[in-house]
Amino acid sequence: MTSGVKEQETAESIGRSVVSRERTAVEVARIFVERAERTASRLGTYLDRDPERTLAMARDVDARIAAGEKLGPLAGVTVALKDNLCTHGIPTTCGSRILEGYRPPYDAHVVERLRAAGAVFTGKTNCDEFAMGSSTENSAYFPTRNPWDLTRVPGGSSGGSAATVAALEAALALGSDTGGSVRQPAAFCGVLGLKPTYGAVSRYGLVAFASSLDQIGPLARTARDTALLYNAICGRDERDMTSRADARPMDVERLERGVKGMKLGIPRDLIAEGVDPEVRASLDTVAKTLSDEGAEIVDVALPHARYSIATYYLIAPAEASSNLARYDGVRYGFRAKGAPDLQSMYAATRGKGFGREVRRRILLGTYALSAGYYDAYYLRAMKVRTLIRKDFQDALARADAVLLPTTPTPPFKLGEKVDDPLAMYLNDIFSVPASLAGAPALSFPSGLTRSSLPIGMQLVGRPFEEETLLRVARTWERRNADALRVPAIAAGPRG
Amino acid sequence: MTAYETVVGLEVHAQLKTASKIFCSCSTTFGARPNTQVCPVCLGLPGVLPVLNERAVRFAAMTGLAVGAEVAGRSVFARKNYFYPDLPKGYQISQYDRPLCAGGGVDIQVGGTRKRIGLVRIHLEEDAGKSIHPEGREGVTTTLVDLNRSGVPLIEIVSEPEIRSGAEAYDYLTRLKQILVYLDVCDGNMEEGSLRCDANVSVRPQGRAEFGTKTEVKNMNSFRNVERAIAFETERQIALLNAGGRVVQETLLWNADKGTAEPMRSKEEAHDYRYFPEPDLLPLDLTPGWIDSLRSELPELPYQVRERLIREFGVPEYDAEVLTETRSLALYYEEVARRAGNGKLASNWTMTEVNGSRNKAGQSIEEFPVRPDRLGALVKMIAEDRISGKIGKQLFELMLTRPEGPEDLVKSQGLLPIDDDASLRALARDVIAANPGPAAEVKAGKERTFAFLVGQAMKQSRGRAHPEKIQDALRKELGT
Numbered sequence: 001m002t003s004g005v006k007e008q009e010t011a012e013s014i015g016r017s018v019v020s021r022e023r024t025a026v027e028v029a030r031i032f033v034e035r036a037e038r039t040a041s042r043l044g045t046y047l048d049r050d051p052e053r054t055l056a057m058a059r060d061v062d063a064r065i066a067a068g069e070k071l072g073p074l075a076g077v078t079v080a081l082k083d084n085l086c087t088h089g090i091p092t093t094c095g096s097r098i099l100e101g102y103r104p105p106y107d108a109h110v111v112e113r114l115r116a117a118g119a120v121f122t123g124k125t126n127c128d129e130f131a132m133g134s135s136t137e138n139s140a141y142f143p144t145r146n147p148w149d150l151t152r153v154p155g156g157s158s159g160g161s162a163a164t165v166a167a168l169e170a171a172l173a174l175g176s177d178t179g180g181s182v183r184q185p186a187a188f189c190g191v192l193g194l195k196p197t198y199g200a201v202s203r204y205g206l207v208a209f210a211s212s213l214d215q216i217g218p219l220a221r222t223a224r225d226t227a228l229l230y231n232a233i234c235g236r237d238e239r240d241m242t243s244r245a246d247a248r249p250m251d252v253e254r255l256e257r258g259v260k261g262m263k264l265g266i267p268r269d270l271i272a273e274g275v276d277p278e279v280r281a282s283l284d285t286v287a288k289t290l291s292d293e294g295a296e297i298v299d300v301a302l303p304h305a306r307y308s309i310a311t312y313y314l315i316a317p318a319e320a321s322s323n324l325a326r327y328d329g330v331r332y333g334f335r336a337k338g339a340p341d342l343q344s345m346y347a348a349t350r351g352k353g354f355g356r357e358v359r360r361r362i363l364l365g366t367y368a369l370s371a372g373y374y375d376a377y378y379l380r381a382m383k384v385r386t387l388i389r390k391d392f393q394d395a396l397a398r399a400d401a402v403l404l405p406t407t408p409t410p411p412f413k414l415g416e417k418v419d420d421p422l423a424m425y426l427n428d429i430f431s432v433p434a435s436l437a438g439a440p441a442l443s444f445p446s447g448l449t450r451s452s453l454p455i456g457m458q459l460v461g462r463p464f465e466e467e468t469l470l471r472v473a474r475t476w477e478r479r480n481a482d483a484l485r486v487p488a489i490a491a492g493p494r495g
Numbered sequence: 496m497t498a499y500e501t502v503v504g505l506e507v508h509a510q511l512k513t514a515s516k517i518f519c520s521c522s523t524t525f526g527a528r529p530n531t532q533v534c535p536v537c538l539g540l541p542g543v544l545p546v547l548n549e550r551a552v553r554f555a556a557m558t559g560l561a562v563g564a565e566v567a568g569r570s571v572f573a574r575k576n577y578f579y580p581d582l583p584k585g586y587q588i589s590q591y592d593r594p595l596c597a598g599g600g601v602d603i604q605v606g607g608t609r610k611r612i613g614l615v616r617i618h619l620e621e622d623a624g625k626s627i628h629p630e631g632r633e634g635v636t637t638t639l640v641d642l643n644r645s646g647v648p649l650i651e652i653v654s655e656p657e658i659r660s661g662a663e664a665y666d667y668l669t670r671l672k673q674i675l676v677y678l679d680v681c682d683g684n685m686e687e688g689s690l691r692c693d694a695n696v697s698v699r700p701q702g703r704a705e706f707g708t709k710t711e712v713k714n715m716n717s718f719r720n721v722e723r724a725i726a727f728e729t730e731r732q733i734a735l736l737n738a739g740g741r742v743v744q745e746t747l748l749w750n751a752d753k754g755t756a757e758p759m760r761s762k763e764e765a766h767d768y769r770y771f772p773e774p775d776l777l778p779l780d781l782t783p784g785w786i787d788s789l790r791s792e793l794p795e796l797p798y799q800v801r802e803r804l805i806r807e808f809g810v811p812e813y814d815a816e817v818l819t820e821t822r823s824l825a826l827y828y829e830e831v832a833r834r835a836g837n838g839k840l841a842s843n844w845t846m847t848e849v850n851g852s853r854n855k856a857g858q859s860i861e862e863f864p865v866r867p868d869r870l871g872a873l874v875k876m877i878a879e880d881r882i883s884g885k886i887g888k889q890l891f892e893l894m895l896t897r898p899e900g901p902e903d904l905v906k907s908q909g910l911l912p913i914d915d916d917a918s919l920r921a922l923a924r925d926v927i928a929a930n931p932g933p934a935a936e937v938k939a940g941k942e943r944t945f946a947f948l949v950g951q952a953m954k955q956s957r958g959r960a961h962p963e964k965i966q967d968a969l970r971k972e973l974g975t
Contacts, residue, residue, distance in 0.1 A: 084542075085542075086541065086542040092541070094541070099541065102541070104535075104540065104541065104542065105535060105540070106535050106540075108542060203542075203544060204542070204543070204544050205542040205543075206542055207541040207542045208541075208542065211774035211775050212774040238546065239544060239546060240544050240546075240775075241544070241545070241546055241547065241775065241776055241777060242544075242774075242775060242777065318771065319771075319774060321576075321769075322574050322576050322585070322586050322769070322771070324585075325576060325578065325584065325585025325586055326539045326541070326583060326584045326585045328578060328580075328585060330580045330583075330640070331538065331539075331583065332540070342580070346578055366769065369576075369769035369770075369771055370767055370769055371767045371769070374769070374770075374771070378771060
């Protein structure tokens with residue numbers, strides 16, 4: 001295999017050892033709790049972390065196994081949950097002050113599934129406020145730091161989830177991806193991040209940002225681990241009318257089948273400009289390696305993808321402006337005190353409770369939907385979206401997957417783009433197209449820069465062909481010398 | 496002075512009688528303790544999603560079919576965005592440019608004139624919660640919000656501006672309610688809030704095609720108040736125009752106590768609802784097969800029942816209208832008529848005696864103690880001339896409080912009719928003997944006094960004497 005971490009640290013091997021009772025879930029949980037005790041406050045990975053609660057969950061899993069219950073591959077596996085996933089009785093803030101202390105009275109669908117599977121939660125991870133951002137600097141509480149370089153961002157909005165997996169504080173994590181929020185932090189933190197096909201995973205209990213784009217996605221350190229987590233959460237849920245039965249668990253062994261005969265399409269036009277040379281070099285290495293493994297590299301065109309940012313930054317804020325209207329101080333969360341009347345209460349609550357980026361997007365979205373502008377902005381953006389979707393359909397008729405970088409650059413420094421929203425938005429230029437198309441998209445670690453910063457490559461596939469993407473990533477993983485490398489902060493005494 | 500024409504369009508919101516709400520499985524039962532029929536979905540908590548209630552779609556489509564509207568093969572839900580404490584998500588899920596139904600109409604009749612009021616559309620949406628404001632409550636400054644109603648399914652029925660008076664509006668609402676109640680999709684109760692109505696009112700000079708500026712009048716809690724509000728607003732607008740003023744487009748609240756409509760005090764900016772298609776719900780696709788099958792399952796509509804009663808039982812239109820006020824009454828009547836074998840007689844009894852009696856007692860037709868089997872038997876006896884109408888009425892009164900049928904009561908109460916020759920002649924002789932003066936008058940040719948003698952005979956026999964035959968008997972005994 002590879003250098004670095006003991007094999008037992010993959011979720012797959014943890015689950016196996018717990019099911020076979022080689023180790024207890026409590027023993028496993030202790031390892032991860034201790035690691036988090038050492039690194040979580042430095043990294044700022046968690047908004048809510050309760051070692052006692054984690055250990056109690058682990059004890060429950062052990063009790064279920066002792067009682068003879070047959071648990072699956074995630075038994076005793078530690079999973080971190082992004083703080084926009086509702087967890088019953090456990091604070092869910094979405095990185096915002098407006099939900100400070102809010103405890104949902106129900107579990108999200110994916111949380112229910114993971115509990116049933118015997119997973120053990122390490123806590124709720126930090127994120128950009130309401131999932132709006134690409135660096136986790138928009139969290140109202142504190143930023144998260146990239147485990148590979150604490151002066152740099154981990155990406156966003158699922159920065160906490162990506163960082164906690166990279167730093168070995170949790171074996172797996174769930175994030176959410178609307179325009180790249182699982183894939184981009186995965187790339188920046190050197191882990192895998194999958195955005196499933198739109199509809200593959202139920203959004204019930206995911207605090208909505210942009211309803212036609214949001215998907216919950218797994219973060220993991222290996223392709224097989226990513227598949228195991230996807231398997232546990234995918235499929236139709238009666239509580240989400242947009243969720244699809246077409247999403248089915250995959251046979252993890254099929255990921256070992258290699259890429260012989262597969263066609264991978266590279267959209268040269270899209271990546272012609274603005275790509276960091278080391279990222280470009282990494283793409284070439286990956287393409288060459290996969291070609292050596294028997295894949296055919298072809299060129300594909302995504303002619304309308306260059307309108308993606310404009311399209312996304314009309315549709316997503318428009319839907320967000322509506323989804324966030326419920327945070328009005330009336331029934332739950334923060335309410336500004338001392339307001340003389342209803343309108344003032346609304347304004348003060350939302351003005352103080354929401355951070356700048358959230359307010360910016362609400363204003364943008366409200367504008368795009370407003371009378372006189374709806375046709376020119378929102379409606380037109382929906383039409384362009386259809387064209388982008390068609391571009392992918394055409395490309396994926398010629399290739400089995402599209403291959404391109406996840407981000408144009410390696411991780412940037414904290415504070416570097418925070419005052420330039422548009423520069424921040426342009427980070428998403430390679431991740432947003434797949435979101436608009438609703439296509440499954442996977443970021444996998446493709447190497448490190450000369451300064452040991454992670455680079456991620458992205459695969460976009462046909463609807464419900466997550467298996468294809470993970471198979472390609474697995475093939476690369478077997479040939480990648482840096483797979484399973486661990487950042488220095490995590491390389492300490494291990495259990 | 497210019498002669499003006501009233502132009503009114505009505506927007507009716509009807510709560511659908513589904514067991515659960517439109518997007519979640521909470522109960523819709525009226526009157527529960529506040530905030531007890533709620534769940535994360537209808538509370539609009541973070542992370543929830545709507546799931547469409549199929550029954551609500553059925554009820555809405557049935558309504559469309561019943562009024563002759565076109566049911567769309569594809570309709571789309573849309574978000575109507577605005578802020579208010581009883582609207583938990585900050586938007587209402589409704590339908591905007593692709594509603595479930597388009598067209599159709601409601602036939603009305605005012606003062607003998609029939610016309611059809613066209614409908615623009617019918618669409619599905621969710622209800623908001625209720626705000627209980629402190630107005631009029633001493634020392635209370637807090638508004639309370641009850642979200643039990645949040646998420647109850649509504650259909651919004653929009654009429655064309657073809658209504659020309661308060662009276663037409665009243666009849667339109669009555670007919671529309673009747674259809675909804677016949678379909679069993681709505682209780683149609685304005686006082687309880689299961690039916691709500693807003694009126695768009697404008698006036699224009701007779702003969703002018705362009706519409707005048709319209710105002711929206713809200714807060715009418717009965718059909719009568721809708722009628723009154725329209726009359727008020729029409730007069731106000733006409734007076735304003737005649738004085739050289741202009742009608743301002745605004746929303747007015749009807750004040751039933753004062754009998755006036757006043758502009759809403761809160762300075763409301765015109766709402767920009769920023770409608771866009773609801774991304775959490777897929778477009779609603781209904782196949783022609785589904786629609787046809789629904790159409791074939793429609794129960795008999797009021798106009799169909801009326802036509803049938805006229806056809807099968809020979810009752811006039813007026814009777815058919817009264818008898819079909821509710822389906823229960825129509826069913827009641829039908830059974831009576833079948834048993835009695837006489838449609839018109841059964842109708843008279845139902846309209847006059849039954850309705851009269853139960854209205855006095857405040858009873859619904861379901862509660863009314865004389866069921867169709869007994870009444871049918873009674874009317875049959877009258878139809879077959881076995882008892883008089885008068886005796887029938889006496890039996891009816893008895894049947895209100897006693898369980899026996901008319902045959903048994905006639906016997907037990909000694910109400911058997913006297914219609915054999917010998918008894919009648921004997922009775923006639925008795926009456927003549929007891930009233931020599933009047934008898935002499937009649938013999939002398941004063942016809943009018945004959946009626947008095949007939950009356951005495953009926954009185955003495957407690958109504959049991961056969962009304963025609965006793966007259967023959969008297970004449971024979973008098974020798975006239």
